[in-house]
Amino acid sequence: MSTAKGLAYLHDHCNPKIIHRDVKAxxxxxxxxxxxxxxxxxxxxxMDYKDTHVTTCVRGTSWHIAPEYLSNGKASEKCDVFGYGVLLLELISGRGASDLALLANHNNDRLLDWVTRLVKEKRLGALVDADLEGNYNEEEVEQLSQLALLCTQDSPMERPKMCEVIRMLEGDDGLAEKWKQWQEETFKQQNYFNLTHHPNLNLMHDYSTSRILPDELSGPR
Structure with missing residues (x-):
């Protein structure tokens, strides 16, 4: 919660607003x-409040970088929201994002696709930190996982603002409503792609940083 409040302060109460660009554990x-x-x-x-984004060289840490920033260098506060969502998944699983990605890849899935499937099928045991030995509140883990997926949506416009994330963490009913909307939209998109048989379907949403030189990621400031 404190991390979310800190990011919300940077985004909404600083003038100009501050984009962290490297939200990670x-x-x-x-x-x-x-x-x-x-x-x-x-x-x-x-970033000035009148601007929607700033364009800059890609910097950050693999698997924590938002897709729109990775593809075209457009950074906004929604990039921090994406990083926060990945951070939530790391806290839930007790694993780093790269380790989670490898685990997902064993099932021929991309990381977020894999997490989405586990949450939808309510197989949270495969995601939760094994060191907890099953000692966790399943409802809370499910809600945190849903929030993480909302924060890591492909479109920055669809991601919640950090102030909204705080309200959801505090138990606001907005989480259930946004999760329902997300599921409906995902279902529509899947149907569309299945009908059109897009030839590059397997390449879409592939935001791997493997093709980026190390000095373009987190490193010397």
Whole structure:
């Protein structure tokens, strides 16, 4: 929750607004009271409120980079929302995003497709940190997984703002409504692609950073 509030402050209460651009576990610190603090602003960008995005060279960490930023260098606060969604998946699973991606690939899935399928089929045991030994609240894990998937949608316009994420974390009913809308939209898209038999279907939404040079990702500031 504290991380979400920190990002919401950067996005909505700073002038100009601040885009972190590298939201990941190693950039979240804990104080003496174990409150989470957002740190490492080496990749941060300032953005005027009248602008929808800033265009810049791609920087960040593999698997945490939003698709629109990776493909065309357009960074906005929704890139941080994407990174936050990946962070949630890491917290739920106890694994790094790259480890989760490898695990998904064993099932011939992309990471987010794999998580989506587990959540829809309510097979959360395959996702949750094994060290918990089944000692977790299934309803809470399901809700956090749904929120993570909403935050990592392909379209930045469809992702919630961090202020909305906070309300959902606090138990706002908006999560159930947005999840239902997401499922309906996903169903429509799947039907469309199945009907059109798009020849490049397997390539669509492939946002792997494997083709990007290391110095284009997280590294020297």
């Amino acid at each position: 190693s950039n979240i610190f804990l104080d003496e009271e174990f409150e989470a603090l957002v740190g490492d602003f080496g990749l941060a960008k300032l």
